[in-house]
Amino acid sequence: MKNTVVAVVGPTAVGKTSLSIEIAKRFNGEVISGDSMQIYKQMDIGTAKVTKQEMGDVPHRMIDIKQADESFSVAEFQTSVRTSISDIIGENRLPIIAGGTGLYIQAALFEYNFAEEARDASYQKIIEQRINEYGIDFVYKQLQKADPEQAQRIHPNNIRRVIRALEVYERTGKTMSEHHEQQQPNSPYKPILIGLEMERELLYKRINNRVDVMMEEGLLEEVHSFYERGLEHSQSMKAIGYKEFIPYFKGEQSLQESVELLKRNSRRFAKRQFTWFKNKMDVTWYKISPEQKDEKFAIILENLAGKLTEK
Structure with a gap:
């Protein structure tokens, strides 16, 4: 009998982190980050990395496991996540993958041959x-x-x-x-995929606001610290939230232009994320809004409870 793994997917800024933590609290679970950039140490603000306060008592894995000058592949992610899943199941807890990097999550959950x-x-x-x-x-x-x-x-x-x-x-x-x-859709697990979506204009507004908050929290200083270390061409600095500021540091564009570029790239990335999950994976989607978040999360948790008891 296959072990159950829950995955919370969807575009950036939609609420995946908070839902995954609620699921972990309700069903004795641990969260595995399904984000290809949160693996990097000290890259906290630009990756919207979950904070210790947000985690509460819920254990998180696949966060802060690499230095910013190290590379990381999908195959390495697959191996690491599957090890984490085995460890969590061995502790009689529920593995919950949360993130928006579609190819990485697909590789972890399904028979993806490298x-x-x-x-x-x-x-x-x-x-x-x-x-x-x-x-x-x-x-x-x-x-x-x-x-x-x-x-x-x-x-x-x-x-x-x-x-x-x-x-x-x-x-x-x-x-x-x-x-x-040509990858086979078979999975070594019983995956339950929960997708969060949001009305596009509302999501884009949340993305824009998130960037403004990141700037207030010190995003520019965070990116500059990596730039000063000579990491401009590293894999980690190709991430949205970091690469947009390189031209500013070089005097090639204004700070305002960099911020607007980050907002635009984030919006476009959200659209690509949604399209990927819609086309590539069998996801149960829930449309949410900030006003109805608690109500919709309660529905998701009840629906998940039913699925977890299915044989």
Whole structure:
């Protein structure tokens, strides 16, 4: 019999953190972060990392496990999360994944095979040499021609992912998008996926307000501390909430322009998150609003109680 794992998914700023904590309190659970950036130590404000006060007595995992100069892959996330799930189940507690990084959560919950996509260090050097000789735009155009769907998801400045996508295509003859589509939907668990959604204009307003609060809490200083450490090109600094301020530090745009860019990128990211979960995973969706949050959370908890007792 498969063990149950609950996942709370949805776009940024919709309320996933607070719901996951309520579920953990009600059903003796532990929360596993399903966010690809909250793994980094000291990157707290820009990732909207759950605070100790918000956690209360609920244990959280997959937070603050990497230094900002370290890389992290989906395969590594899958292994780490599955270890956490086993540990939590071993303690007779309910594992609850909460986050908005769709591919990471999908990989953790379902049979996502990375064997065919193993890295080739020698190939990476070849692509890096190509970039040095012809520039990233030249290599990015190669990716656009080979795998336009993946190219649309990857910013040209994210050299690591550009190299990765090209490597997969040239080594296997299949695009990374095709590899993703061929993954089997089978799961080693009994996953219960709860999705939170919100009226778009209201969600966008919450996102804009969240950015303003982040700035008040010291986001600029947080990002600058990593920039001063020479981490501009690290994987962690590619995250929304950090990369938008690099041009400001270089004197290439105003602070206001950086803040507005962050708000725009966050809104667009929320839209992509929602689309991913709608298209890729079998999620039970609940539309919420700040005014009806407690009432809707109560309904979700009751519905979940029924599902947890199903054989």
